[in-house]
Structure formats: structure tokens, C-alpha cells
Amino acid sequence: MDSLYNQEVSKCGKKDAIIALGFFAYFMIRNFAIHIIYSQFNIPAEVWPIAHIVIAVVDTLIVFAIIKIRKQNLASIGLHKKNIWAALGLGLLFVPIFILQRIVQGSIVGWELYSFGSFMLSLMTVTLFAVREDINFVGFIQTRLHGLVKNDFWAVNLGAALFTLAHVPARFAHDISMGVPNYILLLANWFFMHRAFVMLFKRQFSLVPVFIMHIASNFPRLWQGDGVTGWWWTAIPTAVFVLAVEIWYWRWSERRTDKVSKQT
Numbered sequence: 001m002d003s004l005y006n007q008e009v010s011k012c013g014k015k016d017a018i019i020a021l022g023f024f025a026y027f028m029i030r031n032f033a034i035h036i037i038y039s040q041f042n043i044p045a046e047v048w049p050i051a052h053i054v055i056a057v058v059d060t061l062i063v064f065a066i067i068k069i070r071k072q073n074l075a076s077i078g079l080h081k082k083n084i085w086a087a088l089g090l091g092l093l094f095v096p097i098f099i100l101q102r103i104v105q106g107s108i109v110g111w112e113l114y115s116f117g118s119f120m121l122s123l124m125t126v127t128l129f130a131v132r133e134d135i136n137f138v139g140f141i142q143t144r145l146h147g148l149v150k151n152d153f154w155a156v157n158l159g160a161a162l163f164t165l166a167h168v169p170a171r172f173a174h175d176i177s178m179g180v181p182n183y184i185l186l187l188a189n190w191f192f193m194h195r196a197f198v199m200l201f202k203r204q205f206s207l208v209p210v211f212i213m214h215i216a217s218n219f220p221r222l223w224q225g226d227g228v229t230g231w232w233w234t235a236i237p238t239a240v241f242v243l244a245v246e247i248w249y250w251r252w253s254e255r256r257t258d259k260v261s262k263q264t
Helices: 003-009 014-040 047-069 084-093 095-109 116-147 152-174 180-204 208-217 232-263
Strands: none
Touching (some): 003 116, 003 180, 014 047, 014 152, 047 116
């Protein structure tokens, strides 16, 4: 692991891990409740975006309150300015994978752009939800899991499993007709995306590159008709991104290990 990441997660104890798991339990219960309401009651469509924004803000404020009560600071979840330019550069490194996907897809299904206002609204929504998830799951839950699971490999995979489970209620409520094969692909997508986000996070113990890549991976539609050509338009760039990050991370880890060995 990166030394800074190692230093920070080593400060997390069992109580921190239990609190993080308690927050995850709240997250799941709240998700199930919301999507039961969604499926059972005829709530106007214009209400849901506002409700989701409020919920995202509340989730983030709960995490900040826990950090305050525990006498910790935002740097303990990767919110800091240290190495900011390196963190920005790392985040932008993999962005072309998803931008290229949108350009290629637009060239096939049509180049008619969405209105600027519609695109900006979608971008703000994507940004809000990406930032919320990254603070909750990468910065907070993932780091605190080390208070119970000392082995980094198992801690990261447990975090990935929790991140995957957190998405299940929404998909069952909104996409009940997708079919088992597509659900399996979605589960794999969420699991390996979390792993990739954590690998980016470890480099400078910063959420900045995670924010950038999460927004890029969920980048809103650019063209009329975008998104109607099949699940593989999303699956292919995601697989490329995950594989690229895995290779980059292990190459970087090997170089760092070699450097430490030479110094000692």
C-alpha cells in the first residue's frame, strides 16, 4: 500500500469499522425504503430529482458529523489539498477512455447535441451523486474497514462488495425486467469499479482523482439517441478502464517496492 494510505488506515480501530458498517446498514435500509415508496406510490416525476439531491446531501452530512464526533478531520477520508496537482493529473489520466466512448457512440447513433441546459443539469446531478458515493464508500467506509480487516486485499474486496450491494435496491426497483445475465454484469461492474477507484485513491490518499474518474465514467449523454445501442457501449470502456487502472497500480506498486528495497 501507499505509505500515506497505510498511515491513515492504521489509525482506524474496531469502533470506527463498526460505525462505518452501521452507516452502511442505514444506507441500505434507507435505499430499500425509498425504492419501495417509488414502486408502490404514484409520486410525481419532478419530485424525485429534488428528493435524491436532499438525500445525497444528508448522507454526506452524516459522514461529516461522524468524523466531527470522532474528533477526526476531513483529511482522514481523503479530502485535503496535499499533492493536489498530482491528484488532478492522475484523475485526468484515464478520462479519455470515457470521452472517446461518447464521441464514438455519437458518431454512430447521431450527432444532434442535447441542449446546453439539459446537459449541464445532467452533469451537476452526475457530479453530486459521484461525489456523495465516493465520500461515503471510498473515503469513509473503505478506510474504516481496516479497523476490522487488517489485510488490505480483503479490506478492499469487502469494500467493493458493500459498494455493489448498495446499488442493488435501485436497480431492482427501476430495472426489474433486465434479466439475470445483465444483473450479473452490473454486479461485476460495480465491484471492479470500486476496486479501481480505491487504487486511484491510494496513490495520494486523495479523493480528487476518484471524483474525476467517477464523474467521467457516469458522464451524461451528449447526443440525441445516446444510450440506446446496447449495454456493451458502457461495458467495454468500463472494462478498459478497470484493466488499465489494475495494470497501472501494480506497476506503480512494483516500482515503489523496488525503490524502497534499494533505499534499505
